Amino acid sequence: MIEPRELPYLQETPFTADHCLKCNICTQACPVVPVTDLFPGPKTVGPQAQRFRDPDLPSPDQSVDYCSGCGICTLVCPHGVRVMEINTQAKAKLAEAKGFSLRNWILGHNAWWGVLGTPFAPLLNWAFRFKPFRWLAEKTLGISARAAFPTWAGYTFRSWWRKREKKRAQPAEDARPVVVYYHGCSTNSYEPRIGKLAVQILEHNGFRVIVPPQACCGLPLQSNGMFAEARRFARKNTSALADYARRGIPIVGTAGSCIMALKGDYEHILGLHDDDTRALAGGIYDISEFLWGLHQQGKLKTDFRPVSAFPPELRALIGDSIVPYHAPCQLKAHGMGRPALDLLDLIPELRVVEMDADCCGIAGTYGYKAEKRQIAEDVGAPLFRRIREIGARLAVCDTETCRWHIAQMSGARVVHPVELLASAYGITADERAMI
Amino acid sequence: MDDLLIIGAGWAGLSAAAFALHLKPKAKIRVIAQGIGSLVVTPGWLSLLDSAQGEVLAAVRDLAARHPDHPYALAGAEALERAVRLFAQIGAEIELGYQAEPPLYNKRVFTALGSLQTPAILPYGYQGAAQAGERPLFVGFEGWRDYYPSLSGEPHVLIAPPIGARPWDLTPTDYARHFDQPPFRAEVARQVKARLNGATSVAFPAVLGLEHHAETVQSLQDRLGVPVFELPTLPPSVPGARLYNKLRRYLLDRGVRLQIGHPVVRGVREGKRLAGVEVAAAGKPQFFGARAVILATGNLYGGGLFSDDSGRVWEGIFDLPVQHNSDRQTWFSARMLAAEGHAVHRFGIRADAQLKPLAAEGAPLAENLFAAGHILAQPSESPSPFETAEGVALATAYRAAQLALTQP
Amino acid sequence: MQAETTLNCDVLVIGGGATGAGVLFDLAQRGLRVILAEQNDVATGTSGRYHGLLHSGGRYAVRDPESARECIEENWIVRRIAPHTIEDTGGWFAAFPPDDPAYIPLWLEGCKAVGIPTEPVPLAQALREEPHLNPQAYAIYRVPDAACDSFELIHSLVEAAAALGGVTLTYHRVCAIEKHGGKVIGALLQNRRTGGYVRVHAHAIVNAAGPWAGEVAKLAGADIHMTHDRGVMVAMNVRWVNTIINRLATPDDGDILVPVGTVCVIGTTSVVVERPDDLDIPAREITQMLDAGEVMIPNFRKARALRAWAGVRPLYDPPQKRAGEAEGGVGEDGRFITRSFRALSHADVGAAGMLSIVGGKLTTYRQMAEKISDEVCAYLGVSAPCRTAQTPLPKPTWLGNGGRKLHALTHRLHQLEHAPTHNNLICECEIITRDQLETAIRASGEGVSLDDLRRDLRLGMGPCQAGFCGYRAAGVLGETAHLPPADSIAALATFIEERFRGNRPLLWGHQLRQALLDELIYRRALGVPTPQPEAHAAD
Structure with missing residues (x-):
């Protein structure tokens, strides 16, 4: 349930539906629409449906559940409709009406599993690579057997x-x-x-x-x-x-x-x-x-070494290629530009290019759900294709599930911008060690 | 700090970025816009002066001479020609057409209602209308809510393209994605061919491919053996989306920062110059510094200008004075489709001969702020702004980029 | 002038508003053969142009107790006989800082005197129920107001009457009233769509033409002193409240706010105008409404104003006033004229058998119909009693089960999600499918306009104001009714202009952006030809 209002409605998300001009720019840009018949588009389930939603009742349109929440609709809307936010709220009401889902509960509580699983890292890491276990998890829970799971580091x-x-x-x-x-x-x-x-x-x-x-x-x-x-x-x-x-x-x-x-x-x-x-x-x-x-402000140390002075493994991955950078949807939502790209531009010999694909498809936990897995793979297909076309073996992306997904689907190694910055600064960290 | 910061991602903003790249390939360019701009709602062709009878560039020069306040006049005599040549060069690179070799003459294109429009520069899809011949066949898709070929008054057929069982309405973009697939095109061509019945050309709604437009048009023409052309649809406009997508990649590949989503809300002054702008970003405002800024946020539709019920009209970022009627009752003619259009189309900010927006006292607001596109006021008595829509955007964008890049 | 068709009946009713439809049903139920003639579609005059409020009578409790009593009596009856037309929102009378506290005891006393139940609502509770309400409200009382869908009500009446043999002729205008021997014997009607004539032989005529009652009476040689009181209403694209809000003060401009489906409607102004069809909407009156809205709901005007319309109240303004009644001069406030109604006989001008019903309100339509029907029956020597207060009205069926019901907000979403095929959503704002549109086109027969379909389905009444659905609906109309392309395009152009007429006074902010986008579609993408000016059909 939405909590009692602490601000006038006008400053709240549902009100922005009032600004919709029905131009369908959001539908046009939505990455989920082209790959599935199950989702009618952000405008349909968003500002259009919003006019007919009773604030005290769950919305009867179940299709909103297929919104991945990537938020591209909100970004491309020229009129200030918070389309994704409207949809996320509608999804929450829908989830509430549908009742408890063990799968969603598990995916939602990722925070706990990370910490609870740490002592059992070797066992869990083995289990998550063990196909029959994943098959079982898909059949019983609806967690996709194909999705890339992270590995527990064994320490926090x-x-x-x-x-x-x-x-x-x-x-x-x-x-x-x-x-x-x-x-x-x-x-x-x-x-x-x-x-x-x-x-x-x-x-x-x-x-x-x-x-x-x-x-x-x-x-x-x-x-x-x-x-x-x-x-x-x-x-x-x-x-x-x-x-x-x-x-x-x-x-x-x-x-x-x-x-x-x-x-x-x-x-x-x-x-x-x-x-x-x-x-x-x-x-x-x-x-x-x-x-x-x-x-x-002129306060950043720019003692960056060139790519040729990077650790050999990383240098080999970069090779002669440009390095594709994928700005994740959630990062675009910051409205802060592409600071990672700007920083990486400071590293000598590094050529980073922003990809024009909107979304990699994973959208947090969306692509981990069995019924949405194919959508998540298809949404990201243009990005994966482009990375392969470029021939890049290393790509950069700021958010974790996107990195894992792009790596799995494109075959490239995908790193957080700090990995490249650290290499340029000559900073290292042992992958597994506690020290 | 960027060399050039462009506010707005419509026709004017995106072409300013592309022009700037050509004028100064090493320039650091950033485009910031609240949402995707006008490309995706306009037909995707270039109207320079739709009513021009003879050579269009000459007619525009003539117009500029008669109306010294017109944005065409402010942009200068050479701007339009250079802009469209450059645009055509980019159009060829991104494989969308837009040939613009002077002398330029207006073309005839059809609409879904069978009316004629007369823009000057066309992407591939519309070009075939010139060879429509005596008996164009208007082809529609069974069960599609967005196109009714029977209203064209021309011979028409409805075909049943293999779209699968999508339970929701298809948008023009959905059809365009289908047309990107060769087997889909082949099946469409097969069905149409069987019902050509002596047609001299075939008209489709403007959904002939999104990523592979040129190839789609060519393959349909090859299979049907007659010219094929497109008719503009209800928004979202696929010809506009094609251009937007291709321009986006073109700009990103060349290092332009394209930030779609959060609006610029104010300028930050430093003496007589702008130091940069502030964006209403998540959590806190974000500052972006720039040597020069182009304001290309559009008119009352585009989102550069705002209005309220008291008759106030204002510019949203720099609070520039807006030329407008203060009596709200005079903003619109009595009828929506009135031949004379509406006064409101011409509301806009004023700028000097360097395209620098004028503040209330009549002097430029800042030395390094320039305006482009439909945020500029248009004089009454001049041709309807619809007639010159893309031409004004491109000419002023070119000139603004040129001036902005000479900033110290 | 040669009549093409001749029809016979006992009573001809002129006017297809709530009163006319009420008379049609009342008399049909008493066993008479009745024909109703309406110059446009039903519910297109004052009845279709109100704010949607089923009055408790509270508004008239102080100054017009007779009208207040009629309202509360009928309020209970309409809830009972036509519950499907009612959304029982309840209503509040709320006093805000500019309102005079001295009015409150007078009002409470007035309500008590005529039997309007009132119940105080503590502010904290009020704000819980209506979080957007101005927290400065200093006194709030609950009354049995409700929202009433007049389209649905009138269609119910017309259908109920049809089941009893009552005939409704829409788009038939009365050209002449025929008299013989001091009595009326019938009328000549013209079909406005075909241009043909219909002669109706009738033993009695009821003039229920609302603001046109004066014009109709003139055809019979009678002179009724009518005052045309124009009220402007504005629908906002946000359902700000779920309860009807009235200002607890002497009735004034913009002091009623009614939630209706997805929107809420603020009304009204009150300006005396000369003609019954003076439906101009001056920008000044819109601003007045928004200012008034701000008093009840802070930030009221930040929502998009979606639609403005004017209705002309047919106020009866006899030369001899009762105490307290004021003169209604053109340009003045018509609020001082009673909202009660009168039945007038025209025997004095040799038109015995013709009765005019004037004044009144939608809330009291049934009582008005009963009163005039009693007089008609007395004239015709029919003794059957009125049973309308006891007879529940059927839900309109002509568009299929549930096709028109708009009160349940989520209804259309539910329908869409569970339709056998989801394809062909023609009007995306109001969620109208091609199936619904085709059914309505077929049901309406030849000559149906897009504006008729709008009234049936709410086509084009959402935020985009037909920008997207206009072309689609014209295409469906052309294909379904097999129209020549030029006719479909003309229908589209006419519809565009009709929508624009109500939208034009509201073009600022987002709605202005919407209009510019719509224009871009019409002019650039479609190239809709500029239509020739013509007489406007009713809104």
Whole structure:
């Protein structure tokens, strides 16, 4: 249920349906429409249906469930209709009316599985590669057997961080400016390496990094219609982090979609309009956004080594090719431009080109659902094709599920921008080690 | 800091970016727009001066001479010709047609109602209308809500293309994606061929391919043995979408930053210059610095101008004064289809001969701010802005890009 | 002038609004042969141009108790006999800071006197129920107002009458009233679509022509002193409230807000005009409505204004006033004239058997019909009693089960999702399929216009105002009715202009952008030819 309004309706998502001119630019741009007959398009299930929705009743149109939530509709709308946000809210009501889905509950609680699974990493990593297990999971739960699952690192970013902090002598006077690192669930359990690199990049630029307690952003819950629980996570984050923002301490993250949840979704989808939410939204940065901001102020260290001085493995992957960059949908929703691309342009000998494909298809947990798996693969097909045509063996993308999906579908290795920045700075982090 | 920041991604904004690339290939260019612009709702052809009887560029020069306030006049005599030549060059590179070798004469194209329009420069799809002949056959698709060939008054047939069992209405773009597939084209051609019945040409709604347009038109012509041409549809316009998609890739491949989604909400001044603009982004405003800025946000439709019930009309980013009637009752003629059009079409900002928007006191607002496209006011008594729609966008975009790139 | 057809009946009813349709049904139920003649489609005059409010009577409780009493009596009856036309939103009377608190005790007393139940609503509860309401409201009372769909009501009446032999002739205008020996004996009608004539022999004539009642009476040589009081209403594209909101103050401009389906309607102004068809909508009156809306709902004008229309209230303004009644001069506020109704006989001009019913409100249509039917029966010597207060009306069936029901917001979505085929959504705003359109075209017969279809289906009444569905509907009309292309295109052009007429006063902000997009479609993509000016059919 939508919580009681704290702001006039006018500033809320459903009201923006009023701005729709029916031009269908959103339908035209929607990446899901061309690949499935099950989804009539963002305008149909969005502003068009919205006029007929009773705020107190679930919407009877089930087709909205096939919206992947990529948000391209919202971006391309010239009139300011928050199409995706309207659809996400309608999906949540639909989910509520349909009742409990074990599959969606599992996918929504990714935060727990990451941490709970860590001690059993070898077993789980084996199981997720074990085809009969995946087949069973698809048949019983509806979780696609084809989807790329991450591997548990076997330790968490937080445990690495705690150990590192303990080991290091704390200088009595530390005058360095402070940043808060928001790691997100995936970095914590599956890709601690990204967190390790991010911390070092920030430190290299003269910051003292702190990692206060924080929660899952709630996005997987939100996308699966579990708004009440997503709001609980949101509240945890806003109360844990808003004060830093108020004190002018930047909160920097490496998970593009999670950051977007904190920046915009809490307000526009979950309907939280309180001061903490606003303060946090204004004080949180994607890491590339933050670093590019430093560069614009002349404060970014640009002691980048050229690609020819990169570690051999990475150098080999890059070869003579241009490096395709896919700006994930959730990252475009930030409205901050393409700071990752701008930063990577600073690295000598690196030629990065933005791909024109809108969406890779995975859309968070969407492509993990058996009935939507084919859609997720087909949506991304033009992107995968283009990467193969270019002949690139390395690609760059800012968000985790997109990276895993593009890697699986295109065959290229797909890295977070911090991987290339770290290499350019000469920063390394051992993939598996706790240190 | 960018060399050039363009606000707006319609005809004027995107072509300004493309022109700027040609004028200065190393320039750092950024386009910021709230949503996709006018391309996807316009027919995709270039109207330079639809009523021109003789050579179009000469007629435009004549128009500019008669109306010194007209955007064509502000852009200067050479701008349109250079713009359309460059556009044609890009059009060839992205395989959409748009030939524009002077002398230019207006072409005849058909609409779905069988009316004639007379734009000057056409993408491939519309070109065949010139060879329509005595007996064009208007082909529609059974059960499609967006096109009724019977209204054309010409011989017509409905065919049943193999679209599968999609339970929802197909948009023009959906059909266009089907036409990208060779087997689909072959089946359409087979059905039409069986019912040609002596037709001298075949008209389809403008859905002949999205990614593979030229190939689609060619293969249909080859199979049918007569010229094939398109008729504009209700939005979204596939010819516009083709151009948008191809231009997007063209720009991205050349390093242009294309930011569609969040509106620019204000300019940041630094003395007599703009330091950059601020975007209403998620969480907090984002600043983008630039040496020069082109304002190409469009008119009241495009989203550059706003209006309210009290009769106020304003420009949304820099609060530039807008030339308009303050009595709201005079904005529109009594009838929607009135031959004389509506006063509201001509509302816009004023600019000097360098296309610099004028502030309230009559001087340019900033030395490095330029305007292009339909945000510029058009003088009353001049031809309807519909007649010159793309021409004005391209000519002013070219001139603005040219001037903006000479900024220190 | 040669009549092409001759019809016989007991009573000819002139006017296809709620009153005329009510008389048609009432008399048919009493066993009489009745014909109703309407110059346009039914429900196109004042009855189709109101805000959709079934009055509790609260609005008239202080100044016009007679009218208030009629309203509350009929309110209960209409809810009982035509529940399918009612959305029981309930209504509030709310006082806001500019309103005079001294009015409240007078109003409560007035309501009590005529039997309108009132119940105070605490502000906190009111804001829970209606979060958009201006929180500065200082007194709120609940009354039994409701939203009433007049199209549905009138179609119900026409169908119920048809089942009893009552005939409805739409697009038939009365050209002459024929008298013989001091009595009326019939009338000559012209079919406005075919141009042919119909002679109707009747023993009595009921003039229920609303604002045209004066013109019709003139045909019989009678002079009725009518005042034409124009009210402007504006539909906003946001259903701001789910409860009807009235200002708890002396009736004034824009003090009623009625939720109707997907929109809400604010009304009205009150300006005395000369002609019954003066439906101009000055920009000033729109601004007045929006200003008034802001008092009840802050930010009211930020929603898109979707449609403005004017209705002309047929107020009876006799030369001899009762106490408290004011003169209705052109350009003045007509609110001081009673909303009660009168039945007038024209025996004095040699037209015995002709009765005019004037004044009144949609809420009281049944009582008006009953009263005039009683008099007709007395004149004809028929003793059958009126039974309309006890007879439930059928749901209109002519468009299939549920085809027109709009009260349940999610209904159309549900229909679309569960239709056997989803194809062919012609009007995307109002969710109208090709099937529905074809059924309506076939049911309407020859000469049906897109505007007729609009009234039947809400075609083109959503935000895009026919920008997208106009061409599609013209195509479907052409294919279904086998029209020559030029006729379909002319129908499209006419429809575009009809839509524009109601839209033009509202063109600013997003609706202006919409109009410019629509124009782009018409002029550039389609090249719709500019139509020749012609007389407008009713809206």
